[in-house]
Every structure is written in C-alpha cells, then in structure tokens.
Amino acid sequence: MGSQTGLVLGYNGAHPFSKVNISDRASVQELLRTLLDPLEPFFSPLKARVKCPGATAVRFDQTASEVEGICRPLWGLACLLDGGGEYHGIKWWIEGIKSGTNPESPEFWGYPRDNDQRMVEMCPLGYALAVAPEIWQSFNEKEKKNVELWLGNSINEKNMPNTNWLWFRVFANLGLKKNGGRFSQERLDSDIEHLNTFYRGEGWSNDGPVGIHQMDYYSSSFAIHFLQLLYAKLAGEDEPERAAEFKKRARVVALDLVHYYDKEGRALPFGRSVGYRFAMVSFWGALAYAGVELPAPLTWGMVKGIVLRNLRWWQRQPDIWSPSGTLTIGYSYPNMYMAENYNSPGSPYWACLAFICLAVPASHPFWTSEEEYHGDIIPKVKGLKHxxxxxxxxxxxxxxxxxxxxxxxxxxxxxxxxxxxxxxxxxxxxxxxxxxxxxxxxxxxxxxxxxxxxxxxxxxxxxxxxxxxxxxxxxxxxxxxxxxxxxxxxxxxxxxxxxxxxxxxxxxxxxxxxxxxxxxxxxxxxxxxxxxxxxxxxxxxxxxxxxxxxxxxxxxxxxxxxxxxxxxxxxxxxxxxxxxxxxxxxxxxxxxxxxxxxxxxxxxxxxxxxxxxxxxxxxxxxxxxxxxxxxxxxxxxxxxxxxxxxxxxxxxxxxxxxxxxxxx
Incomplete structure (x- = not known):
C-alpha cells in the first residue's frame, strides 16, 4: 500500500489487519505492522505527535491527546523489537521522542502538571527504553538529558491519582534505570509499596485503596497484573522476592481470569475502557513473558489459544477502523456513547498491550504448543469472591x-x-x-x-x-x-x-x-x-x-x-x-x-x-x-x-x- 497517503477503506475495502493468517509468531508480527503502518500520515512534521483521525475532545489538552497517539503504539513496537523483530518505521518514533522531549522544539510535549495525562504515556515510553536499547543509544548526551528531565524528574515531583497510574511512574523510572539515566529509586520503591496496599488476596488487586471496589480489566490486562509481570521480568534479577510475589499472584488469579474468554475468541466486556479491545488478552502473553509457571490445569496451548482466538475475532470486526485505517473509539464499531471522557482518537492504541506475546522467545511453549481450548477443563460455574x-x-x-x-x-x-x-x-x-x-x-x-x-x-x-x-x-x-x-x-x-x-x-x-x-x-x-x-x-x-x-x-x-x-x-x-x-x-x-x-x-x-x-x-x-x-x-x-x-x-x-x- 502507499503508506504516504494511508488506507482508504471504502465500500469494498478490507483492512490489511483482517487479511493476516494468524498461525505463528511471524504472522502476529505482521499483524502488528498492519496496525502501525496506517499511522504514518498522521505524524507531525518533527514526528513528536500523532494526530489520529477524529476531532473529538477529551478532558485533557490536545497536545496530550497527540502524545497518546505516538506513545501508545510503542507498546506494540517495543514488544516487537524486544523479541528480535523489525519495523521499518522505528525511526519515526526515535525522532519523535527526541523532538517531544526537547523544550526548545516547537513540538515539545510539555512537562506534566499534577495528575497529567502525559504521565500515562510515560509508561509505554519507559518500557520501550527498558527493552529496546537501540532507542536510547540513538540519543546524544543532550537528548538523553532531555529524556531524563521529561520522563524522570518531572513525574517524580508531581501528584498522581491513587490508582493504577502509580505503575506508570514506576515504569518511567525503570526505563531510565535500565539505561543508566537519572531516576529515583526511592520513588520507585515507595510507589510499589503503596500499590501493594491495593492487593486484596487470592491474586486480586483493587484499582485503588480501601473503600473502593473496582476490579475490572485494569486489575488484570490493562495495568496492574500486566505491569507487575513486566516488572518481574525486567527487575527480577535485582529484586527476586518482589518478582516472585508478582508471579505468584498471577498464577493464582489466572484460574479466575480464564473464565473471561469463550470458544469463539471473544473476551467478556465489563467495566470501563473496553475500547482498548484486544488489550483484554495481554495478561496471558505477559505470563509467558515473565516466565510464570502455569497453574494446573492450564497449559501453554490454552494460553496461546486465548490470545490468538481473540485476535482472530477482532479480525472479523471490520467496522473498528476509520476510513484511513486507524483504530476508532468504540468496541465492535465506532461508538462515542460508550467512550470515557479520557478517550481521545489515539487512546485505542492501548490495545497494543496484546502484542507482549511478540517479546516472548520463539522457543517458548507459548509459541511451540498447539492451540487448545480451555473451556472444557475449567469449572462451568465459579464464584469469584474478591x-x-x-x-x-x-x-x-x-x-x-x-x-x-x-x-x-x-x-x-x-x-x-x-x-x-x-x-x-x-x-x-x-x-x-x-x-x-x-x-x-x-x-x-x-x-x-x-x-x-x-x-x-x-x-x-x-x-x-x-x-x-x-x-x-x-x-x-x-x-x-x-x-x-x-x-x-x-x-x-x-x-x-x-x-x-x-x-x-x-x-x-x-x-x-x-x-x-x-x-x-x-x-x-x-x-x-x-x-x-x-x-x-x-x-x-x-x-x-x-x-x-x-x-x-x-x-x-x-x-x-x-x-x-x-x-x-x-x-x-x-x-x-x-x-x-x-x-x-x-x-x-x-x-x-x-x-x-x-x-x-x-x-x-x-x-x-x-x-x-x-x-x-x-x-x-x-x-x-x-x-x-x-x-x-x-x-x-x-x-x-x-x-x-x-x-x-x-x-x-x-x-x-x-x-x-x-x-x-
């Protein structure tokens, strides 16, 4: 396709995403590329922002909305690079990070204020820096200092919501730590200690402190469990006890979360932000990424089946795309009625969390096992206390x-x-x-x-x-x-x-x-x-x-x-x-x-x-x-x-x- 002009999905158009025959690791890599390619025409001149089609406003400023547009696809790109994959457009993101963190650039992202949406987007950037060293190594000394100031110093000095957001600051610091940049170990540790107070037992964490009862996909695939597992992988050698605890929680809760996915590949919509679509299965790829030993009776074939069947189901939803091939706000079709006040046109790319499976080595049983269906071996009815x-x-x-x-x-x-x-x-x-x-x-x-x-x-x-x-x-x-x-x-x-x-x-x-x-x-x-x-x-x-x-x-x-x-x-x-x-x-x-x-x-x-x-x-x-x-x-x-x-x-x-x- 001509990437400079983007896709034009008309009456007979079909998104390249729907045409990939999902069967193995290489095919999922190609699936991700079909998601990233349509973004090219929407990069700003200096590549610091991505203005996805749609002029809908959100509760934060337009610049932050366009920062979402460039940072959220980093989840997929970083996972691809971490697993040894390649993408021709990596240069767009490298140049964009340089421009966005440079206070002298006309496309500077701006330092975050208290409770700023920019803090959310620091999480995929921090992860990308942690697992894709070629990004950090492409910066000169001044550019590294700019990233340190924007990603580390600014977020460590600001107030954040008392929710899963605290994990975003952890990963901002972790990304700098992994590259020898300036970060705050004290802030990193205090945030994780506080996040541990959200834990309610039997694998479940609440999305907030005592007095709040909210356990949706943020407690699993969108944030808390997902990021716990990524942290266990990336910081496990230095913090084996913390990593072991996070893996233990995941092993326990997996036997509950497996009930959310059916034989057709559908995930069960519940709670807010379900417009992140296939991110609902990211927990399962993160299990493999973190090296978790599965609890019986689950097998890697079952885990693989949950992820790949879900991606195939989304392939059969032709209305999730804008005419130019970008993801829309909605679920099975564009829908602003279901949207949250924080859903900008770039928000749906949190869906790229699902591609954590691409960071899993090809030799892992997640990839080498035959797909299986889990529904025949789990209880048909199960009460979940928490x-x-x-x-x-x-x-x-x-x-x-x-x-x-x-x-x-x-x-x-x-x-x-x-x-x-x-x-x-x-x-x-x-x-x-x-x-x-x-x-x-x-x-x-x-x-x-x-x-x-x-x-x-x-x-x-x-x-x-x-x-x-x-x-x-x-x-x-x-x-x-x-x-x-x-x-x-x-x-x-x-x-x-x-x-x-x-x-x-x-x-x-x-x-x-x-x-x-x-x-x-x-x-x-x-x-x-x-x-x-x-x-x-x-x-x-x-x-x-x-x-x-x-x-x-x-x-x-x-x-x-x-x-x-x-x-x-x-x-x-x-x-x-x-x-x-x-x-x-x-x-x-x-x-x-x-x-x-x-x-x-x-x-x-x-x-x-x-x-x-x-x-x-x-x-x-x-x-x-x-x-x-x-x-x-x-x-x-x-x-x-x-x-x-x-x-x-x-x-x-x-x-x-x-x-x-x-x-x-």
Missing amino acids: PGHIMSNLGGHCMLLSSGQACSYPMKGTHAKYGAFAYSSAYAYSVPPGLLTLEQYALASQLGLSDDGGEYWKTRRLSEYAALEHRPSTDSAAGSTPVLVSVWKPFPDVTIRTTLIPPNTETPNWHLRAHRIKNAGARTLKTADGAFAICNARTLDGRYLDLYDAAKSEGTRPRIIGNYDLATPEGALEPQDQEAAKVAQGEGRERAAMLVNADPNSNLVESRTVIPTLQGTIREGETVWYVSAIYAKPSSEGVAKESYLDGWDKIPEIPTWLKEEIST
Whole structure:
C-alpha cells in the first residue's frame, strides 16, 4: 500500500489487519505492522505527535491527546523489537521522542502538571527504553538529558491519582534505570509499596485503596497484573522476592481470569475502557513473558489459544477502523456513547498491550504448543469472591453475574458498565445514549424504576451490601451453588434486595434474578426488568426483525414496541402470545412482556438492538417480589438456527430456598 497517503477503506475495502493468517509468531508480527503502518500520515512534521483521525475532545489538552497517539503504539513496537523483530518505521518514533522531549522544539510535549495525562504515556515510553536499547543509544548526551528531565524528574515531583497510574511512574523510572539515566529509586520503591496496599488476596488487586471496589480489566490486562509481570521480568534479577510475589499472584488469579474468554475468541466486556479491545488478552502473553509457571490445569496451548482466538475475532470486526485505517473509539464499531471522557482518537492504541506475546522467545511453549481450548477443563460455574462475580461458561457464551462494584468517580454510563446484573461475551452490555424513556436508557440486564410515569429511570449503581453467598443447589451435579446478593436503593425510600442465580448444567441457557422491592414511598413506581440486548436485523436484508417466523427461526415476540405503549395498536400482542407475555409477580398481579426498541449504538457489539423487558407497577407502600428467568443462546459456529429455542421450554424451577425466602 502507499503508506504516504494511508488506507482508504471504502465500500469494498478490507483492512490489511483482517487479511493476516494468524498461525505463528511471524504472522502476529505482521499483524502488528498492519496496525502501525496506517499511522504514518498522521505524524507531525518533527514526528513528536500523532494526530489520529477524529476531532473529538477529551478532558485533557490536545497536545496530550497527540502524545497518546505516538506513545501508545510503542507498546506494540517495543514488544516487537524486544523479541528480535523489525519495523521499518522505528525511526519515526526515535525522532519523535527526541523532538517531544526537547523544550526548545516547537513540538515539545510539555512537562506534566499534577495528575497529567502525559504521565500515562510515560509508561509505554519507559518500557520501550527498558527493552529496546537501540532507542536510547540513538540519543546524544543532550537528548538523553532531555529524556531524563521529561520522563524522570518531572513525574517524580508531581501528584498522581491513587490508582493504577502509580505503575506508570514506576515504569518511567525503570526505563531510565535500565539505561543508566537519572531516576529515583526511592520513588520507585515507595510507589510499589503503596500499590501493594491495593492487593486484596487470592491474586486480586483493587484499582485503588480501601473503600473502593473496582476490579475490572485494569486489575488484570490493562495495568496492574500486566505491569507487575513486566516488572518481574525486567527487575527480577535485582529484586527476586518482589518478582516472585508478582508471579505468584498471577498464577493464582489466572484460574479466575480464564473464565473471561469463550470458544469463539471473544473476551467478556465489563467495566470501563473496553475500547482498548484486544488489550483484554495481554495478561496471558505477559505470563509467558515473565516466565510464570502455569497453574494446573492450564497449559501453554490454552494460553496461546486465548490470545490468538481473540485476535482472530477482532479480525472479523471490520467496522473498528476509520476510513484511513486507524483504530476508532468504540468496541465492535465506532461508538462515542460508550467512550470515557479520557478517550481521545489515539487512546485505542492501548490495545497494543496484546502484542507482549511478540517479546516472548520463539522457543517458548507459548509459541511451540498447539492451540487448545480451555473451556472444557475449567469449572462451568465459579464464584469469584474478591471482584464479587459469578462466572459461567454454560450456554454457548461466557457470562458474568456481578454485584457490588462501582467506579469511584463520576463516569458516563457507570451503572451500565459496573452495576448491571449480567455481562456476556456474546451480548456485551448496553450504555444509555440519552436519558429519556426506556429506548434511550437501554436497560439491558438492569432493573429500572421510574416515579414519573416512565420518563426518567433509576438503576443499580451503588450497593449498600454486596456479597457472594451459597445456597443449596438444584443441580444434581453440585452440592451448593454460589449466588450474588446485593441491597441497593434507587430512591431513598425504596429498598431492593437482589439475588442472582447462575445457570446450571440442566438448564444451561437460563439464569435467575430475584428482586425483593420495598416501596416505602408515597408514590407509584413503574418498573422495567431488561434481559440481554439482541441484534435487531433480519438476515435477508438487515431491516428490523419481523414477528417470529418458525420456518426461518428468526424474529421477535411480542412486537417491537416503545416505552409503555402496550395499549397502542403497534404494541398489541397477538392472541396466542398474550398468556406467554404474563409473568407471575406475587400477590396475584402480573408483569407484561415487551421489546424495547433501544436507541441505535447503545450496545457495544450490535449497533441495532432490542431488549426483551418485563414491565410492571408497584403501588405506594407495597413490598413485592420479582423473579425473572432469562434465556440466552447466542449464535456461533456449529449452532444451527433451528436449535436456538431448544432449551426454551425447559424453564428452570425456582429453588426451594428462594421460595422459602419469598414466603417469609
């Protein structure tokens, strides 16, 4: 391709990324090059900045946004160089680092202030300096001093958020230390000692101090575990005890994290920053890089399979690219609704963490083993105490039931990213494109309550109580089953106790959600209980789904309708569907089934969706129980359309222990 003009992906265009036959180390090297090449036209004249297509603003300045653009791809480039690979464009980054750290250059990056985004980008730069000596060696003495001042002195003197960010300062210092540059060992040690206070046990670290419960991909692949393993590799000879501890944590948590990836290659979206896409599998390459001994029953073939299957899945997502071939903000397609206020056009290149596997020697069993699938040897259902999750690998997808997590600061769609009841590798999660009526709230796997007739909705965000508990199992293969219990208040005078019950081997496509709702207020509440969002496009031509057609094994039932308009002709149920649309609610009352035609671009993986929803009403002073059974069977290779409803008639029984709780 002509790199000076970049790619132009038109109607029939295909990104080179999608054309690589991923099979071995050389093919993954080539995959990375297809990611780096399209950046060339967007380098500034002195190469210090990369202005990726898109004029979206972020909470930090434009220069910092363009520093992201040059530094984040360094994750991939440095891993490539560390593993002995080559890239023709390394000179762009070398010249850019020289210009960016030179205070006399018109493209100087600027010294960071307190809590500055530049601190984040110091991490990939520090790693690159540590593992690719040709970069440091290309600098003259003055240029080395400039890098020392920008990378070391400036960050060591500033305040940083009390989160995973502290690891970024560790790597800024480590990069200088590895090259004999001026750094602060005192700051490096104090940061790691403080980061160790985030550790909660059994391999899990929280993304912050006591009082915060946030264990998403930052606790594993995006930052904490990933950087612990890189540190163990790079500093292990000098600090064997610290390195051994980091490897030990990784060995333990690997048996939990393996539940987040399915047979199709999909990772399970949960929490913030999932726009970093294939970075979700970086933990697994870091295990090999750091020389960790895998815990049984995991094998290197399984680890390799997780990484390569995920990269192949992203190859099948053609809409993640801009027309010029750069990564966009979004997940399976460009999507600003899901973006955080710190996602600039250059932010998605944190995805390059996934290429840590390229720094793993070709002789390592990560590369020499045959790919294997892990799902057949791990528990089908497992409770994770520290993150407050129950993981399920039943029913054709990975599913996560969640309780209790919440972001520690205001975030767009935080209730959807952390507070939903269920997250799926197949159905992902949905975020609200707006804040008026159910179509905009897009309450996938959430219970919403409205006290104004259905305009504004409150859902679970913060829980007063959240715990992994155990109950007698209805599964003949198990003695007890994990359940998640949370207590939350959508309004000050409304208390909800939610119990989430995972699937079992007898009804693998179903899970249960039970809600005890006490409305102590003097107002009537509308309720909307949403299942997973499903693709709203028919196979024939992509138009919205029609009513269910058994001959085609496609469609919806009841009709696709809007917000509380069951009384309209469009919302009227067919006679044969009226009874099926009613679900026992307690005290002889019923909820009605509906399909919320969610606003476009609310779901991460499908741009057009509907959300099966049960709607009800709770009168003032009432206490009611809702028990919902959610059925989900995603499409996948080898699953015929005719089998989608095979488990539909086998509805799970309400467990005896839950009946007893309801009756008391």
